[in-house]
Amino acid sequence: MNRMSLGVQSFDTKVRQAVGRIDDGETVFSHLQELLSYNQCAVVIDLMYGLPYQTMDVWHKDVETLVESGIDGADLYQLNVFEHSDLNLAIQRGKRPPAAPTQVQSAMFSFGKNYLDAQGYKRLSFCHWARNNRERSLYxxxxxxxxxxxxxxxxxxxxxxxxxxxxxxxxxxxxxxxxxxxxxxxxxxxQSPNAHLKEDIQGQMNQSRLDLDKLIQREEKPASMEFLGPLSEDYGLWKHNGYLYQLTEAGQFWQVNMTQTLLESVNHLMGEETEIQHRRIAAQG
Structure with missing residues (x-):
């Protein structure tokens, strides 16, 4: 075993217990230190932003504690409260406060991204950072x-x-x-006969970029997607650097949705079965 990834979600005890995590934050931090002391594998955690009771101050402390812990890497994930989930039912019944709305989550993402960048962490993907070379996230x-x-x-x-x-x-x-x-x-x-196109899109978007021109040159049918380039640029989601599109901070926050739109477009243009629905992606505002 050369890598352990743990879903910490938050170091704040109240936040953790609100989403069913039993151990308090101090215990989790202590266990991480013990795990690191063996010096046997890369230790990576997930943190989520937008959880019930997780104010901006709590989120700041979560990210600061991540750095203080000395672990090798971390994912910062956005909370999505799906309409039929246990968490949403608890919120509707007044047993939990509402999750942070999208605007607040966007500010949380911005803080986490900029704080880890400022601390010298290496960006491996739109949501993953490494403190050192032990964490490569190759898979x-x-x-x-x-x-x-x-x-x-x-x-x-x-x-x-x-x-x-x-x-x-x-x-x-x-x-x-x-x-x-x-x-x-x-x-x-x-796999889909168009898997090579989809994998290229997913791989590039995971790295916060997309060479749309090269993608269109490879296949004739996706040329109809060309308009998405300047359209998404007008919305401030990415910017063309003269060679390819690079996701802005806003684009990195919406990366999952942008990637899904591109994949659905490929399905449609290449004649695969397509179901494009306009609906709320989650129960929070």
Whole structure:
């Protein structure tokens, strides 16, 4: 084992317990220090912004504690409160305060990004930072570019030679299949014939950039997407640097939505089954 990634979400005890995390922040910090003391693998955590009770001051403290902890890397993820989730039901029933609205989440993302940049962390993707060279996040980076990946272990996913697979996510079922000499696959399927286009888009957007001109030159049909370049630039989501589009800070905040729009456009233009829906992406404002 050379890397451990843990979903801390927040170091604030009240925030943690509001979303079902049992340990208090001090205990989590102590466990991270113990894990680091072994000096055996890269230690990485996830933090979320926009959680109930997580004010801007609490978020500042979360990111500062991340740096103080000395861990090797971190993801900063936006909270999405989906309409039928347990968290949204708790909010509707008054058992939890509302999550931060999108405008506040955007400010939280901006602070986290700029603070880690100022502290000398290396940006590995639109939402992932590394403190040192022990954390490279190769799986997350290469998977989006379509690199051949052989999955190993419960819940692992990968793709090889045009086939995508995921191993069973349920540990008892995974172990049972192994004991019975069966391959513990949840699914095995052919990738889309246009997977190379989609992987290129996902990989580049994960790095906060997109060479739209080169993408259009490779395939005739996606040429209809050309208008998205100046349109998204007008909205301030990316800026053309003379060679390609680079996502602005606002574009990095909306990266997931922008990438999904591009992928849906490719599906439509290449004749694949498409379902484009206009709806709220989450229950918060």
């Amino acid at each position: 997350n980076t290469q998977a989006r570019f379509g690199t051949h990946l052989f999955p190993f272990g419960c819940g692992a996913g990968g793709h090889v030679d045009g086939l995508s697979t995921m191993l069973d996510r349920r540990l008892p079922a995974y172990e049972k299949a192994i004991d019975e000499g069966r391959k513990p696959m949840m699914f095995l399927m052919n």
